[in-house]
Amino acid sequence: MSQSPNLEKALKYHFGYDNFRSGQRQVIEDALSNRDLLIIMPTGGGKSLCFQLPALIKKGLTVVVSPLIALMQDQVEALRKNGIAATFLNSSLNSYQTRSREQYILGGKVKLLYVAPERLLSERFLPFLDLVHHQVGISAIAIDEAHCVSEWGHDFRPEYRQLISLRKRYPDIPVWALTATATDRVRIDIIQQLGLKEASIHIASFNRQNLYYEVRTKKKNSYAELLELIRETEGSGIIYCLTRKKVDELTFKLQHDKVSVLPYHAGLTDEERSQNQTRFIRDDVRVMVATIAFGMGINKPDVRFVIHFDIPRNLESYYQESGRAGRDGEASRCTLFYSYGDVKTIEYLISQKSDPQEQLIAKQQLRQMIDYAEGTDCRRTIQLSYFGERFTGNCSNCDNCRHPKPVEDWTVEAMKFLSCVARCKEKFGMGHIIDVLRGAKTQKISQYEHDKLSTYGIGKDRGIEEWRLLGRSLLHQGLLEQTSDGYAVLKLNSLSWEVMRRQRQVSIAVPILQKITWNEETTKATEAEMLLQKLRSLRKKLADEQSVPPYVIFADSTLKLMAQTKPQTKEAFGKLSGVGSHKLSQYGEKFIAEIRNYCQESGLKEQQTNAGDLLDLPSTTELQTLQLYQQGLSISEIAKKRNLRPTTIIRHLCDLIEKNQSIDINQLVPLQKQQKIWQVFDTLGDISLTPIKEYLGESYSFDEIRLVRGKWRQKSRK
Known part of the structure; x- marks a missing residue:
């Protein structure tokens, strides 16, 4: 293909980039050979460029099908700022503007036309498209957000099903289907529903390495944690809630605490929603609190944090929503606050569905989401396996990998809990069992005379949340069951009896309690x-x-x-x-x-x-640590002064070393140990820390290995 050798030149000229991202060049070469394509790339993977650059190189007009007005306007604006002839046709234009743009298109002055599926398939528009095809030529039809074509996708739109008529109308024009998420089932559906012929399929990794994933237990003081997260993270952020009421409440509280924030949900007028979204995109406001109605049309690449203050309904939606952070490839944070109460809310919403099959699918998806939230494995392992991608774990960029939770033997507590279920004759839910164990004086306990049971009050030494943690863990390990009739009554099984007979041990991962404070100390920037x-x-x-x-x-x-x-x-x-x-x-x-x-x-x-x-600049929080370190404070002193954990300060120092800041590693790691760790990195390369720790033995700590890795990475880049 004659154009291929000049692709890098075209990339720099039009978009300013010297090199393609992983997988982009191959997609573009296939696009230039007039093939049908199915392109699955995660948010922030450079999906749009895969159809935009071929559109500029090929003769004729590329038609881009996009489901949301905000999204198409955003993309067209970005293209125009790069001097690229792009336009859109949608309901936001008056008849004069529409006619004027149509004349430009027919005059061959436009390379990319963005249009919604409803307009594209309308009786008035199709004859216009025929005329364009005859006069200018249509080089390709790119269908963005292609998962919308599938009932198995997370955002099904019936009008997408009708797009197959384009294939029949223009059989020789290549169709390029693009999406950021798609399971195997959805991929097959896209190919069938759009009539793709011998499509070249490109599936990029779903692993967004720049995103830090964490799950926090939602407690009474979680609002303070939320506020801390917002204050310690620079840049824009999105906070998702399940209901409009929660969005309004949280927005009010954050505004009271001097956070620049606006709400977004279906209860606002179209004008209010549009205005709030525009203010967020243009950095006039820093944080958006929203229901899931917000986000699909957001092309903002510099969102630095996405917080789910309630658990999402399924893992695919969570991946999509959290993935709105860090689309520009810069380090960003995804935090999920999780409570059992939110699960009950979603279970109620599922029970309102009229179709039993839909209920079944929704329950299964919710279970996967709970497993993710409560899982102690690498967050990426759980996420990527959902999309059929294998990941070995130890990503070093999620809470479970950075701070492995200690596993404790809770066999005695489990025996108490299960015995209490048995004494209550398997007729009650978790809340009542915990009340009995803790010796509560409730009306229900008096009514059933459960204050006379041998298990009454034997669990006073543990808090409600600890007993709830155990109860959930027993359910997820299959050591206890729960009815699914809406009452969630606890039932024993054969494994429960094995635990009570001391034939089976019970271990659970216990979260480390974090001190919730924040630091408002400002630092002189570099x-x-x-x-x-x-x-x-x-x-x-x-x-x-x-x-x-x-x-x-x-x-x-x-x-x-x-x-x-x-x-x-x-x-x-x-x-x-x-x-x-x-x-x-x-x-x-x-x-x-x-x-x-x-x-x-x-x-x-x-x-x-x-x-x-060039290396990245240190973040503000890293600079605060650097200043205190340069004043001669020890790690524990810095941690105390900043109200952070010592492990967080160690992580800052590792990143500062990697970013070529003046940290004397000799004060932190003995020279002899440095040399040995360095030798292992030279031999094994930049792999996860666990095998390196195993190789070096007990006398080497993870912190020492991390610090040397920072220096090793910094030297390796030179």
């Missing part, structure tokens, strides 16, 4: 950090002038490169990743002027570093 803030301000000013989101001007990663390298000529500026020819001419001089002014004021020079080799 020069690069200060310049970065100035560049962000300039970006926001330009974005507001043009009524576009800031990330459409330049991505965060490109601003960071500017702050690090401080380019002061157009030639140097144009070499930065994310600076294409159009953006260089549009914005180059303004950003260069800002950088020059800052450098003159600060007496700094341009860095002659290769942008591709």
Whole structure:
């Protein structure tokens, strides 16, 4: 194929990037050979580029089917900022605007047309499309969010089923189906429902390595935890709740605590929802509290945290919603607050479904979500196995891998719990059993005279949450059963009796209690950090002038490169990743002027570093740790002063070492140990820590290995 050797050149010219992401080049080559495609790439994997670049290279118009107005407008805006001829046709336009755009299309002045499925298949639009095909030529039909075609997907839309008529109308035009999530069943459905012929199937890994996943138990003080998370994490965030009422309550509380936040749910007017979404996208407001109605149309790449304050209904939705964090590939956080009460709410909602089969599927999906929330395995292992992808675990970027929960022998407690179920004749739920164990004085206990049972009050030494943790663990280990008739009555099975006869041991993973505080101490930022803030301000000013989101001007990663390298000529500026020819001419001089002014004021020079080799800047929280470390404080002293755990401070120091900051590792790890650990990394490479720890033996701690790994990684990059 003649175009292939120039693909990198076209990529830099149009989009400003020097290299393709994993899998993109192969997809684009297949697209240029006029094949049908099924492209499954996770959010943030560069899916859109796979149809946008071929559209610019091929002759004619590429039609892009997109389900949401906000999404298509966002993508068109981003393309135009790169000097690419793209437009959309949807209900937001008046008849004059529509006719004007149609004339542009017929004149061959547009390369990408975004349109909703309903309009595309309308009686008025199809003849127009025929005319375009005849006069200009249609190079391809790209169907975004293709999982919407399948009843087995998490967002089925009946109108997508009718898109197969395009295949019959234009049999020789290639169809490209794209989606961010799809199980095997959904993939087969997409191919059948869209009539794809001998499709080239591209499935990228679902592993979003930049996302940190964690699950926290929802307790009375969880709001304080939520507030801490928001305050300690920089950038924009989304908080998901199950109901509109919870969205409104949480928004009110956060506003009271001086958080820049807005709500989003179906109870608001269309105008309010649209206005709130626009303010969030344009960084006028920092946090959005929303029901799941919010998000599918959000193309904002710099969301730094997604918090689920209630458990989602299924794992696929959770993957999709949490995946709205870090679409730009930068480190981001996904936190799920989990409580048994939320499960009961979803079970009630499931019971309202009229179709028994739908109820069955929903219950099974909820069970998988509970297993994820309560699982002690690597979060990625659980997520990726759902999509049929094997992952060995030890990702080093989830709570279970970074902070393995201690497993404790709770056989005695389990015997007490199960005996109490037996004494209560297997007729009650978990709440009542726990009340009996703890010697509560409830009306129910008096009514059934359960205060006279031998198990009454034998569990006073444990709290309600501890007994509930055990009860759930017994259920998930199959050592206890529960009726599914809505009453959730506990029932014993053969394994329960084995436990009570001391024939089976019971171990459970016990969460470590975290002290919930936050630190409002500000730190003097490094020069690069200060310049970065100035560049962000300039970006926001330009974005507001043009009524576009800031990330459409330049991505965060490109601003960071500017702050690090401080380019002061157009030639140097144009070499930065994310600076294409159009953006260089549009914005180059303004950003260069800002950088020059800052450098003159600060007496700094341009860095002659290769942008591709630059390390990330330290985060604000890492800089706070660095400042205290440089003052001579020990790890435990820093942890105490910042109200964080020592392991968190160790993690900061590891990352700071990796980011080439001045940390003397010799004060933290004895030289002899450093040499031995270094040798193992040189031999085994950058693998997970557990096998390295096993190789080195008990005298080496995980913290020591992590610190040396930071230094080893930093040296390896040079």
